[in-house]
Amino acid sequence: MRLRLPDIATDPDAFEAFYRRHVDGISSFLARRVEDPHTVADLVAEVFVAVLDSAHTYRPGRGSEIAWLYGVARNTLSAERRRAFKETRLAGRVGGRRPLDADDLAELEERIDAEATARRAFQAMSGLPDGDRAMLELVVIDQLTIAEAAEALGIRQGAARARLHRARRTLRNVPGIAPFVIGGTR
Template identity: 30%
Template sequence: MADSRSDDELLKASLDDAEAFAVFYRRHAEAVLVYLRQRTGDVETAADLTADVFAGAFAGRRRYKPRREPARAWLFGIANNLLAMSRRKQRRALAARARLGVPRIEFQDEELERAEARISALTQGNPLNALVEDLPPEQREAVLARVVHERDYDEIAREQDVSEALVRQRVSRGLARISGGLREDER
């Protein structure tokens, strides 16, 4: 049965009841994801930003004050702010990459799928170490954190005390090496 409480009521109730926020999330997550997908042109980025939007909403729910406009407008305001920050961060990363002369590595979907399938298959018998053991330690840690443990790039960057762009580069290069090894195995 659908919860009949308004968004304002759900946000107020969520201060003491986590399930109330879960209802608010389920009510708006798809709309936020679609909105961010349209703005970013990238599903992965949109999904990461959507998670950040709801994390921000959860963290800021104590400061939320009901207004004439619906709570959904507040939520989309958070989305717009995070999108703007993401774009600024992306521009800085592109500028840094250009200064350093580091090209962006682009993968085709089938290359990513092959690498992920290989990693997934190998983790079943836990020979994952055999797959990633030839990677430099930084790439190995980044690939494991991102692909196996499905952690966000910014979280990995904070943990490793490096930039998000560097983590993305390490994951990309690690996957490229793994994918290259796959192509050799297929011959």
Template identity: 40%
Template sequence: MTVPVHPPPVTAAARTFEAIYQAEFDVVTAYFARRTADPQTAADLTADTFVAAITSFATFDRTKGTARSWLLGIGRRIFAQHCEAVTRGRDVVVRMNGRRALSGDEIDDLVGRIDAEREGRELVAAMAALPALDREVVELVDLVGMTPKEAAAVLGVSSGAVRIRLFRARGKLRGQA
């Protein structure tokens, strides 16, 4: 005799995370598409961000910021870890052994997203002369569409500092054009 297996009930937290995932997936993917032209890397970094988010979802506090700022803060750390691993050369073996090959449709979709972020990558390249924090402020506010307060939460600085950096960085970028 077999005992019927019933899936566990879906919790409110699971529904909330799913809604956040669906609402912010494109934003997180675009964040990484501005940083790499490789679809597999963009997909992996996006997946890593959501894995880190779901494992720490119990600590997410909406009173401290939006889901978008929380996810991009995680994405920022994931990207920094990725860059460090690539720089040290450790990433190659791990990535090749643990990555799922993308299907043709997935690659086409990510290539389209990467193409759509071409202007964003051009802006990121133009910002190379700016200090790192200024570059991130411009990206979060002007490309992602965050408020200075949300960007401040992602970067761990005051919203006043973000506004000042944004004003100065925009002036420098206008001077380059």
């Protein structure tokens, strides 16, 4: 019998298999966007909690499991950024992070270092319109297909292709970044 994504909410073995299949990809996704290892660790946990809470919303006919998961991760990261902005603006920076052991910290620092080039690419892309930048991030940096990225963003594939083309055209002459963003589509 084929496992359905909603089963992960009630079957611990199914959740563990799902988690193991995707934790590295989600950790990298977040490490490309966040420099603090504690925040990355917290966000990874939040993504998988959100997956458990919303597994029943996954519809295979609307897209792949990976596209749905990256949509959950993007929403979790957006919620964290809004929360952090409010916290910084209203109350300053507050502790409350879970402690990481030395191995966790070293692994996350390695991942953050490995994603330094991607963070530089994000800086170069910061001037793009939000939709174009999001499409470029998902296809070029996160290696989703155009169809998966369109699903994660909730747009049609034609619109996704147009956004990707516009973003690449805008960045094609940026020194050091062009080969990174111009790569082929999947």
